Amino acid sequence: MNLNKYYEDLSSQRLSFRKLTCQDINSWIEFYENNPNLKYLGIDLNRTHSEMVTAWIETQIERYEKNNFGQLGIILQETKELVGTIGFIINKYCKERTIEKATAIKPTYWRKGIGKEASITLINAAFENNLAKKIIGHRHIDNQSSQKFTYDLGFKDIRVLKEDRRTVVKYQLSKNRWKEKHGFYYLTSLLTSAKKLT
Numbered sequence: 001m002n003l004n005k006y007y008e009d010l011s012s013q014r015l016s017f018r019k020l021t022c023q024d025i026n027s028w029i030e031f032y033e034n035n036p037n038l039k040y041l042g043i044d045l046n047r048t049h050s051e052m053v054t055a056w057i058e059t060q061i062e063r064y065e066k067n068n069f070g071q072l073g074i075i076l077q078e079t080k081e082l083v084g085t086i087g088f089i090i091n092k093y094c095k096e097r098t099i100e101k102a103t104a105i106k107p108t109y110w111r112k113g114i115g116k117e118a119s120i121t122l123i124n125a126a127f128e129n130n131l132a133k134k135i136i137g138h139r140h141i142d143n144q145s146s147q148k149f150t151y152d153l154g155f156k157d158i159r160v161l162k163e164d165r166r167t168v169v170k171y172q173l174s175k176n177r178w179k180e181k182h183g184f185y186y187l188t189s190l191l192t193s194a195k196k197l198t
Contacts, residue, residue: 007072012121015114017072020060020085024073027082029053030106040140042164063089071102074118083109086118088126091136098172099132103149119153127175134174141167154181 007017020028032038032049039045043052063070074084084105091100101122105115126135139146141160150171159170 007125010121010125011077012117014077015118015121016075016077017086017118017122018075019064020057020071020073022054022057022061024082025050025053025057028057028085028106030108031104033107035107037143037145040143040146042140042166042168060085060087069099071104074105074114076114084114084118086115086122088122088131088135096134097132098134098136099126101135101137115149116152123153123173123178127178132175134172136170136172138163138168138170141169154178 007019010017029049032052047055060070068090069088071085071087073082074086075081076083084103086101086103088099088101091098101119103115103119123135126132135155137150137155139150147169153173154177155171155173156177157169157171161168161170
């Protein structure tokens with residue numbers, strides 16, 4: 001599937017999505033400031049925040065160019081602010097084609113339901129457009145907030161492994177489990193009752 005088709009006109013009650021550009025560097029640097037969860041990400045914390053954000057956004061732009069999907073900006077429709085990122089990369093797990101999901105939210109916007117709202121929107125889009133039969137992801141074994149987040153969405157832990165000198169938990173969500181647990185109607189009902197930003 002062409003990259004554009006998976007995010008164009010995609011939106012939820014509060015959010016819209018778009019490709020990241022180098023113009024987002026100054027805004028996204030906030031993600032790296034006063035963020036206690038950076039230790040879980042497996043990134044080089046000896047670099048400056050500017051170096052980290054520049055390298056990360058350039059990686060997403062390279063993925064767009066290769067039609068390997070990549071992280072999209074999560075935009076708060078009310079203010080047009082970049083508040084997070086979410087997206088997929090094409091991957092294989094156990095020789096089966098799948099997509100790997102990742103989500104990041106600026107600390108200022110934690111606990112406002114943005115990550116869940118964005119995730120539900122993209123997961124529905126991925127399964128409805130038959131991007132893959134399964135979605136996978138991974139988290140640091142000590143990241144309890146990420147664990148709760150993935151469980152709430154319906155992901156199941158499938159494996160613990162060493163990756164880049166850290167211990168991570170691999171998890172997955174099948175299309176059948178998503179439909180059984182939530183049904184595609186879940187998107188509408190949840191987003192209608194989504195928390196207002198305060």
